[in-house]
Amino acid sequence: MLRWMIVLMLALALIGWLSPFLRRIGLGRLPGDIHFVRGGREYNFPFASSLLLSALLTLLIHLLH
Numbered sequence: 893m894l895r896w897m898i899v900l901m902l903a904l905a906l907i908g909w910l911s912p913f914l915r916r917i918g919l920g921r922l923p924g925d926i927h928f929v930r931g932g933r934e935y936n937f938p939f940a941s942s943l944l945l946s947a948l949l950t951l952l953i954h955l956l957h
Contacts, residue, residue, distance in 0.1 A: 919938065919945070922944065924943075
């Protein structure tokens, strides 16, 4: 259980670090990605971008395997 929590935290940190780059190439602004501002804070829920990245990574892993 602790191992999964560490992996989750590292993945979230990596996503946060890569977020400006991914936004520059268009991810995070796809139809299906939710973005809103409330109380001076920005909230992003990149559902479509996550599905696209997951599909691309799955395809890449299958091609390399």
